[in-house]
Amino acid sequence: MPSATEQRQVFTVASLNAEVRQVLEQGFGMVWLMGEISNFAAPGSGHWYLTLKDERAQIRAAMFRNANQRVRIRPQNGMQVLVRAKITVYEPRGDYQLIIEHMEDAGAGLLQQQYEQLKQKLQAEGLFDPAVKKPLPSEIRRVGVLTSPTGAAIRDVLAVLKRRDPSIEVVIYPSAVQGQAATQELLRMLQRACDRNEVDVLIVTRGGGSLEDLWCFNDEQLAYALHSCPLPTISAVGHEVDFTIADFVCDVRAPTPSAAAELVSTDQRERLRQAQQFEQRLQQAWLRFRTYQQQAHLHLHRRLLQQDPQRRLHMDTQRADDLQERSIRAMQRIMQGQRQNQLNLVQRLQRVHPQRQLEPLKQHQQSLEQRLARAITTRLKERRQQFSGLSQALQMVSPLQTIARGYAVAQKADGQVIRSPADVETGESFQVRVAQGQFSAVKTEPTK
Numbered sequence: 001m002p003s004a005t006e007q008r009q010v011f012t013v014a015s016l017n018a019e020v021r022q023v024l025e026q027g028f029g030m031v032w033l034m035g036e037i038s039n040f041a042a043p044g045s046g047h048w049y050l051t052l053k054d055e056r057a058q059i060r061a062a063m064f065r066n067a068n069q070r071v072r073i074r075p076q077n078g079m080q081v082l083v084r085a086k087i088t089v090y091e092p093r094g095d096y097q098l099i100i101e102h103m104e105d106a107g108a109g110l111l112q113q114q115y116e117q118l119k120q121k122l123q124a125e126g127l128f129d130p131a132v133k134k135p136l137p138s139e140i141r142r143v144g145v146l147t148s149p150t151g152a153a154i155r156d157v158l159a160v161l162k163r164r165d166p167s168i169e170v171v172i173y174p175s176a177v178q179g180q181a182a183t184q185e186l187l188r189m190l191q192r193a194c195d196r197n198e199v200d201v202l203i204v205t206r207g208g209g210s211l212e213d214l215w216c217f218n219d220e221q222l223a224y225a226l227h228s229c230p231l232p233t234i235s236a237v238g239h240e241v242d243f244t245i246a247d248f249v250c251d252v253r254a255p256t257p258s259a260a261a262e263l264v265s266t267d268q269r270e271r272l273r274q275a276q277q278f279e280q281r282l283q284q285a286w287l288r289f290r291t292y293q294q295q296a297h298l299h300l301h302r303r304l305l306q307q308d309p310q311r312r313l314h315m316d317t318q319r320a321d322d323l324q325e326r327s328i329r330a331m332q333r334i335m336q337g338q339r340q341n342q343l344n345l346v347q348r349l350q351r352v353h354p355q356r357q358l359e360p361l362k363q364h365q366q367s368l369e370q371r372l373a374r375a376i377t378t379r380l381k382e383r384r385q386q387f388s389g390l391s392q393a394l395q396m397v398s399p400l401q402t403i404a405r406g407y408a409v410a411q412k413a414d415g416q417v418i419r420s421p422a423d424v425e426t427g428e429s430f431q432v433r434v435a436q437g438q439f440s441a442v443k444t445e446p447t448k
Contacts, residue, residue: 014091021089024096028087033098034106035059037079038210050075052083052098061085061098073105078112078211081105111211115218118245122220127227133251134232137200140264142169144199144231146189149174153205153236153257160261166352168265171199177206182216190225201264202231204246205257208239217244226250236260268352272345279338286331293327409433410441 011019035052042048046065051058061083063071075081082105085098122128143161147153149172161168173189176182186204193202204226206214216222217237226233226249235250236257247253254260297320395401403409410418411431424430424443432441 013094017089017091017094020094021091024087024089030084030086030101032082032084034080034082036111037075037081038077038212040075040077048075048100052081059098060095061100063100063103067101068103071103073103075103079105111215115211115245118218118220118223119248122223122245122249127223128248132227136232136234136252136263140168140200142171142199143261143264144171144173144193144202146173146175146186146193146202146204147206147257148177151177152207153177156257157203157205157261160258161265163352164262164265164267166348173202177216178209178213179216183219183222186216186219186222187225190222190229194229194231197230199231201234202229203234203236203254203257203260203264204250205234205236205260206238207257208242214238214242214244217246219245222246223249234260234263268345268349272342272349275338275342275345279342282334282338286335289327289331293324297324403433404435 033052035054035058037050038053038058039051040048041050046068048063048068050061050063052061053059073079073081081103083098083100084102085100088097088099089095090097126132145154145157147157154172158170161170171193173193175185175189177186190202190204193199204217206217214237217235223245226235226246232252233250234252234254235244235247236254236259237244237246240255252263254263300320301317399409409432411433412418412424412428413430416423418424418430421443426443426445429440429442431438
């Protein structure tokens with residue numbers, strides 16, 4: 001326990017952040033820094049926000065519009081730049097950051113250089129050659145997905161397959177898709193998929209991100225493993241504009257995870273159309289068969305009439321009736337089977353009807369609306385606090401506060417403030433404003 005005479009200096013969070021900001025700004029001043037740009041963002045306000053990094057560390061930075069308008073380059077992720085900046089603290093979050101005043105190009109990013117070097121090497125070795133790529137199977141009933149089990153990519157793939165063809169089985173090979181351990185996990189899961197050989201095609205996928213976020217898919221060992229994989233592979237890494245080494249090595253490249261799922265599935269509506277075509281062809285075949293039977297029956301009937309043996313006629317007539325009845329029963333069985341198949345297809349389509357997916361989407365919408373309301377309330381509270389602080393600061397420098405402490409303001413009849421005795425002629429009246437009101441006065445003699 002502290003002694004009774006010990007004085008405690010208790011900070012609030014805001015005051016501590018303010019003290020740290022002053023120490024950093026006064027202690028360092030302007031600094032020159034070289035680093036690689038990542039997580040670059042340029043919102044509608046015109047300001048730039050980015051991260052500068054090297055091999056071992058990174059720091060957040062901002063460059064406001066009045067400063068970045070003088071920059072001759074257009075910053076991009078992976079670009080190596082030289083900046084002059086002030087070290088400070090963003091007090092509301094307590095984030096240590098840079099405020100950049102000047103920026104110039106310092107060469108291409110190291111990651112981008114490594115990417116291009118590896119790409120050229122593998123291309124020269126023939127790993128990108130279309131001649132060695134395997135075609136996708138014509139009939140796909142089981143799909144493997146090598147990705148994070150909790151990422152957005154697997155959700156997109158499952159949603160598309162459920163909508164287009166729920167009968168396709170999905171085998172997930174879970175792996176990290178970002179970070180230092182991701183490469184080894186991807187290699188291990190890829191080897192497991194090859195050893196089991198249980199899927200018709202393998203999708204390697206993850207959502208979008210920066211160059212460093214997707215870096216594990218630019219690994220040289222992974223490229224060789226994908227090239228030697230016996231399974232047909234589809235790469236769907238990042239967004240449509242993102243390209244990794246895996247995209248060039250895999251047998252097929254899809255622009256998005258959803259597009260990869262569409263490549264390996266057939267729309268149920270197409271299957272229904274095919275079933276309707278089969279039914280139409282079957283009906284046409286039955287009509288041709290019945291016409292043939294009628295013609296054959298007519299031919300036999302004519303022969304019997306020509307020979308006119310009563311007994312033969314009875315036998316042939318009975319036989320014709322029997323054949324016609326058997327053919328009708330056979331066609332009825334075929335038609336019943338086709339109708340049952342069509343009913344099964346309709347039931348499967350009804351199970352994946354969009355109406356069943358509306359309820360989760362409505363719940364998600366309600367959740368988003370609640371989050372929006374909470375965000376608006378929080379933002380309004382922050383704005384009120386900011387307005388209160390500005391009002392207090394404005395009140396501190398208000399001239400009314402100066403008058404309230406016993407000072408007075410003298411004004412001529414036209415409202416001009418009197419700053420010197422020479423501004424008023426002898427005998428000229430003027431107004432004197434004090435804290436509780438104002439009164440008139442007249443200059444009687446010049447000041448000596």
